Amino acid sequence: MTTFLVMALAFVLAACGSSGSSDNKDQTAASETRVLETVKGDVEIPVDPQRIVTDYYAGEVLAVAGNLVGADSDAFTHPFIQDQLQNVTDLGTPMNVEKIVELAPDLIITMYEDHYEEYSKIAPTLYIPWDATSDIKSALELFGDITGDPEAAAAFAAEYDQTVADAKEQLKDVVDENTTVGIYELTADDKLWVFGKNFGRGGQVLYDALGFKAPEKIQKDIMEGDGYSEISKEVLAEYAADYMFMTVYDPENTGTAMAKLQDMSIYKNLDAVKNDTFFVNDFDKFYRYDPIAIREQVKLFTALFLEKAE
Amino acid sequence: MEHVLQSKAHKFRLILASSFALLIFTFVFSINTGASSMSPAEVVQTFLGNGTNQQNLILYEFRLPRIVLSVLVGMGLAVSGCVLQSVSRNALAEPGILGINAGAGLAILFFVTLIPTGVLSAAYFVPLFALSGALLAAVVIYVLAFKRQEGIMPTRLILTGVAIQAGINAAMIVLTLRLTPERYETVALWLAGYIGTTSWDYVLALLPWMIIILPFVYYKVNVLNLLNLGDQLAVGLGVDLEKERRLLLFAAVCLAAASVSVSGSISFVGLIAPHLARQLIGGKHQYYLPVAALLGGLLVLLGDTLGRALLGPTEIPAGIVVAVIGAPYFLYLLARSKV
Numbered sequence: 001m002t003t004f005l006v007m008a009l010a011f012v013l014a015a016c017g018s019s020g021s022s023d024n025k026d027q028t029a030a031s032e033t034r035v036l037e038t039v040k041g042d043v044e045i046p047v048d049p050q051r052i053v054t055d056y057y058a059g060e061v062l063a064v065a066g067n068l069v070g071a072d073s074d075a076f077t078h079p080f081i082q083d084q085l086q087n088v089t090d091l092g093t094p095m096n097v098e099k100i101v102e103l104a105p106d107l108i109i110t111m112y113e114d115h116y117e118e119y120s121k122i123a124p125t126l127y128i129p130w131d132a133t134s135d136i137k138s139a140l141e142l143f144g145d146i147t148g149d150p151e152a153a154a155a156f157a158a159e160y161d162q163t164v165a166d167a168k169e170q171l172k173d174v175v176d177e178n179t180t181v182g183i184y185e186l187t188a189d190d191k192l193w194v195f196g197k198n199f200g201r202g203g204q205v206l207y208d209a210l211g212f213k214a215p216e217k218i219q220k221d222i223m224e225g226d227g228y229s230e231i232s233k234e235v236l237a238e239y240a241a242d243y244m245f246m247t248v249y250d251p252e253n254t255g256t257a258m259a260k261l262q263d264m265s266i267y268k269n270l271d272a273v274k275n276d277t278f279f280v281n282d283f284d285k286f287y288r289y290d291p292i293a294i295r296e297q298v299k300l301f302t303a304l305f306l307e308k309a310e
Numbered sequence: 311m312e313h314v315l316q317s318k319a320h321k322f323r324l325i326l327a328s329s330f331a332l333l334i335f336t337f338v339f340s341i342n343t344g345a346s347s348m349s350p351a352e353v354v355q356t357f358l359g360n361g362t363n364q365q366n367l368i369l370y371e372f373r374l375p376r377i378v379l380s381v382l383v384g385m386g387l388a389v390s391g392c393v394l395q396s397v398s399r400n401a402l403a404e405p406g407i408l409g410i411n412a413g414a415g416l417a418i419l420f421f422v423t424l425i426p427t428g429v430l431s432a433a434y435f436v437p438l439f440a441l442s443g444a445l446l447a448a449v450v451i452y453v454l455a456f457k458r459q460e461g462i463m464p465t466r467l468i469l470t471g472v473a474i475q476a477g478i479n480a481a482m483i484v485l486t487l488r489l490t491p492e493r494y495e496t497v498a499l500w501l502a503g504y505i506g507t508t509s510w511d512y513v514l515a516l517l518p519w520m521i522i523i524l525p526f527v528y529y530k531v532n533v534l535n536l537l538n539l540g541d542q543l544a545v546g547l548g549v550d551l552e553k554e555r556r557l558l559l560f561a562a563v564c565l566a567a568a569s570v571s572v573s574g575s576i577s578f579v580g581l582i583a584p585h586l587a588r589q590l591i592g593g594k595h596q597y598y599l600p601v602a603a604l605l606g607g608l609l610v611l612l613g614d615t616l617g618r619a620l621l622g623p624t625e626i627p628a629g630i631v632v633a634v635i636g637a638p639y640f641l642y643l644l645a646r647s648k649v
Contacts, residue, residue, distance in 0.1 A: 073624060092623030094495070097372045098346035099623045101364050114496050117509060121371050130490060230487075 036146070038126060040116060045124045048148045049107035055095050056111040057128065058085075059290025060139055063156050066147035070095070070103045079285050080296045097122065109146065134198055135208060136160065136294050160295050164209045167302040171210065174309040181212040182241035186257050188250040194218060194239050196227040200289035201247055202281070205297045215241045236266055243305075244272040247283045279304055322597045325590050329604040333381070336608055340377050340615040344368065345622050376508040379572060380614045380628065381607035382516050383505065384579055386569035388606020389527055391580025392587075392599055393562040396534045397555055398464040404580030405566030407468070409451060409475030410444045411575045414567045416478050417443020418500060419485050422493050437515050440571030441564060447474060448563040452556075503576035503629015505614050512572045519568035523561050524603070530558060531595035538593060576613075576629040578636035579606050585643055609635070 032047040051069045054061055058075035061068050062084050070089040075081065091099045097118050100108070108125040110116060119125040126146060133139040137157060144153025183195040183203055196218070197203035206212050214223055217238050222229055231239060248258050258280065261267050272278040286297060342350050346368050356365045387405060394403040405411050421439040451474050455466040486497055527534075533554050536544040545551050570576065587602035613635065614628035 090623060092345075092625065094499070096345040096623040096625065098344045098368050101368050101372075102346045104364065112495060117511075118372070121367060 033124075036126065039129075040127050043124050043126060045126065045146070046106050046148075049146075051103065051105045052107045052109065052147065053091065053095070053100055053103060053105040053123070054109040055091075055093070055115075056130070057109050057143070057290070058088075059288060059292045060143040061109065061147065063153075063291035064140060064144045064147050064149050065152035066143070066149070069105060070100060077284055078288060078293070079282075080292050107146075131198075135204055136289075136291050140291055156291055156295075160291065160298075163295055163298050167210060167298050170302055171305055175305050177211070179212055179243060180215045180241040181206045181243045181245065182215060182218050182239060184236075184239075184244060184246040186246060186248045186261060188248075188252065188254060188257050190233075190257050190260065191230055192233050192236065192261075193228060193230050194222050196223040198289075199228050200287045200293075202245060202286050202294075202297045202301060204289065204294055205301055206245070209294075209298055210301065212243075215239065233261065233264065233266060237270060240270050240272060242272065242275075242277060244270070244278045245281055245286075245301075246279065247281050247286050249283055249287075277308055318592075318594075318597070322591055322601075325601055326604065329601055329608065333604055333608045333611070336611050336615065337377060337381075340380075340611060341369075341373060343615050343619045344373055345618070371509065375510045375513050376505055376614065377611060378513050379508050379516065380505055380611040382513070382520055383569045383573040383576065384583070384606035384608065384610030385524070385603040386516075386520060386565040386606075387576060387579040387610070388583035388587075388602045389524060389599060390562040390565040390569070391606075392584040392595070392602050393527055393534065393558050393565075394580070395584055396537050396595070397558050397562070398467045399538065399540070400464055400468050401585070402581070403468060403471075404577065405444075405562070405570070406575065406577035406580065407475070408471035409447050409478060410471075410563055410566045411570050411577065412475045412478040412482070413447025414440035414444040414570050415501065415575055416482055416485075417441075417446075418571065419482055419497055422496055423485060423489060437519075437568050437571040441567040444563050444567035444570075445560075447478065448559060450474060452559065499627065500574040502627035503574040503632070504625075504627035505573045505610075508572075516568055516572050519564060523565050527558070527561055527565075528596075528599060530554070530561075531599060534558070534595040534599075538595075573610070574627065574629055576610060576632055578633050578640070579609050582636045582639060583609055585640075 033044045034047050035042050035044050050067050052061055052066050053070040054068065055072035056074070058068060058071040059078060059081060062081055068084075068088050070091045071085070072095050073090055073093040075088070076085060076090050078085075089099065089103055091103075094112065094115060097115075100119070100122050105123045108119045108123050110119055110125060110127055111130050113127055113129070116125055116127045128142075133142055140153040140157050141150075144150040183201045183206065185193040185195060185201060187193070195201050195203055196214075197207040207214065213219070218241070221239075250257060267273060270278060281300075285293075285300065341353055342348065346364075348356070348365060348368065352361070352365060353369065355361060356369050361369065390410075391404040394405065394408060395401055397403075398408075417439045418436060420443075421436060425435075451467065451470045454474070455463065455470040457463065457466075486494060489497060533549060536547055536549050537551075537554070537558075539547075541551060566580065583602045583606035584598070586605050587598045591597045591601050609632060610628060613632035617626035617628050617631045620626055620631075
């Protein structure tokens, strides 16, 4: 949380208007710039960037209708933005600098500080650490400001609020409001993690948007702690919730870690397993936390709850 | 006798010249290779000052420093390997096996974990951190391998190195678990030996080490030759064994640490380049050090160039390409040797 506050302070975005377009009629809006104050000092960026390149933040940029021209390879496994990536170039992971140069971007947004100097040689670059925002609204606000399109950000926020309101309406009589939910992740090397609300995996959807509670143990140990933690499988029961959502990080798709867990009596004796409210969710769909992913996750979770209620 | 010596010197010049020619050839190939397609004509035009802004940027800011860095790193690691092999009189010695890379890696991990982003300029401070970590590892290994009556036993040096390395690697795994995703990427790429984030800053940070230490090692070729003869013989010929060992070890550690701090953990170069050189020209250090240095530079440059070219746009870290080239060759060497 402190990191977020520091970032919020550092990112007090100073929109300083245009620099030198008033006296020259030939200059188009695209070449107007403004100065943004960042942790890396002042950066002069276009008021209305036309060619944005980003690693990691493709979902954020597209949510505010930014003109994305290049993104890192991870964006191309993002299940909810595929149709918007038709004309976007895959730049590899980490992004290939020569490919970026060829795209002639006018704004680069990166999460990786290591590459900041390199990218800065190509175009104005904003370094935004992965924990710069803590919820969908502040993410929309930040990126709406960066791309010079706060209206698009506001429009997305309104649409999102509507999606959430619809979901709540549908769930009103289906799920008790005191129901507890928990988010878990199993990795291919048999490690078990519990997540709070700010680490993707649908945390913001369940706890913020839909307003469910975490079990007391998760509330105290995880949410009021680091926000995520590895736990031993033996204590999984202590972290159990009425509805349990698990993602499996298994890049090679072996399925053995999950099979092993399902074989354990600790798993079999969970109330959620007995009640059939233990869900294994698709990793790619659930682990992201950009505005588009979160909006879609609202629908996915709603569908899961409704399905169980039938 | 004179004839033999002359022909040896002649062979040396021939091999040195052909390694250099190969390096130049790879350099030209590398200059023309990249995710952005620049024809050789365009490259030449850019060098002549007629390039577009984009071409200048790609060539001068991204490709050239990376190429220079690859060559320097390869030379540093190869010479470090030569020295370690001679000092320990063990053909398997190289910075990676001796735990020096691991020491540097741990220090870099501390840098990445503990120093808030942007406080220190990474290009200049990472080599210093790496050096302190590598030196610390080297000192610990040296002290543990030291026995009062016998001094440093080469075998014990290797075994201690392997043990220390295992310990450091375990510590690194524990530390990486606690990293944020963005910092984890830095460390993971470093561990794979990735010469990706380059700029002239890194070249400038590495260059002083090379300029000071490479000539120093070459100045010590006769000591290295004597060390190869075995401890007793070397002492008998008037070498202050422990002092020279310490000095040379220190030089090897500095070379390796400075190299891996900018390139990440590239193993095998320090092992293979000396072996290749020795096969080509024999074990006299005045011949075999320069050849090994050139071959090391060639190997890393080739590795990085192939890594850039093979799977666009995502690159394969040079360390992995070098290992893919190096491992089979090394197995071949083992199969051929009579040991």
